[in-house]
Amino acid sequence: MAGLRIERDGTTILDDVSWRVASGEHWVMLGANGSGKTSLLSALTGYLMPTAGEIALLGETYGQSDWRELRKKIGLVSSSVRQMMADGEPALEAVGSGKFAMIDFWGRLSRTEKLQALKLLRQVECEYLAGRPWRVLSQGERQRVLVARALMAKPRVLILDEPCAGLDPAAREHFLQFLQRLGAQKNSPTLVLVTHHVEEIMPVFSRVLVLKNGRVLAAGQKADVLNSKNLSAAFAARMRLQRAGSRYALKVTMKSRTVM
Secondary structure (H helix, E strand, O other), X not given: OEEEEEEEOOEEEEEEEOOOOOOOOXXXXXXXXXXXXXXXXXXXXXXXXXXXXXXXXXXXXXXXXXXXXXXXXXXXXXXXXXXXXXXXXXXXXXXXXXXOOOOOOOOOOOHHHHHHHHHHHHHOOOHHHOOOEHHHOOHHHHHHHHXXXXXOOOOOEEEEEOOOOOOOHXXXXXXXXXXXXXXXXXXXXXEEEEEOOHHHOOOOOOEXXXXXXXXXXXXXXXXXXXXXXXXXXXXXXXXXXXXXXXXEEEEEEEOOEEEO
């Protein structure tokens, strides 16, 4: 996208946002509440019409192509999808329904579709959940099933919108390690992780986009963008980025005391 601008009711939501994601790259999108992350995702998936600028996805340009078809090439894992899933739907059917972009799938999966759904459950390390209904799955299991569901349509891009929200520390770490393995696979789709927490940035994510007040504060290689200066500016507080091996932690300094 280039020069993207979105205005609604006299309020500028996104202003002059330019962002390019190349094949094979895995990105993290960081920013405070209200920075424009959700609006940018909505614009990217064709649910929020731009006021100015250009959005191109997989060689197709917004306004010149059928975005309803392009959406099928973008997988999305978000709390909004999780909350709409039917309590009684078995995990296998929940995954299979991803091919049709349907919630509470009422049709019948073909044998081929069932085998594909089972293969994806195996890929996300949850084959044992195939016959279990949604209501009995843990939060971590639900997130993995949603990833498999998103992969059912063979997307080129997989967006993970705060996928660790609501997970306990152990479940979060298990899910992050799973994302690391997924992103490292040879035929993995491009991953875009939206988060507030630097602790969730796994080594497989090599690039970072930082938003502030609807504008791009910084974007590029993780080593160049992820630093105390940019994070302090993004979250409007004094912050110190710490690194332990390939993982990160953040300390927020408020007056005379430090908060983890």
